[in-house]
Amino acid sequence: MLLSLFISRLLVWISTAHKRDIGKMKFFMRQRILQ
Numbered sequence: 001m002l003l004s005l006f007i008s009r010l011l012v013w014i015s016t017a018h019k020r021d022i023g024k025m026k027f028f029m030r031q032r033i034l035q
């Protein structure tokens with residue numbers, strides 16, 4: 001199914017981005033919560 005493929009890719013992207021861009025992700029989430 002297309003949704004499961006999207007979710008699996010999203011999880012892989014999150015796991016890699018979590019190691020590199022943790023500061024950027026926190027800043028982005030904070031900006032979204034404030035708005």
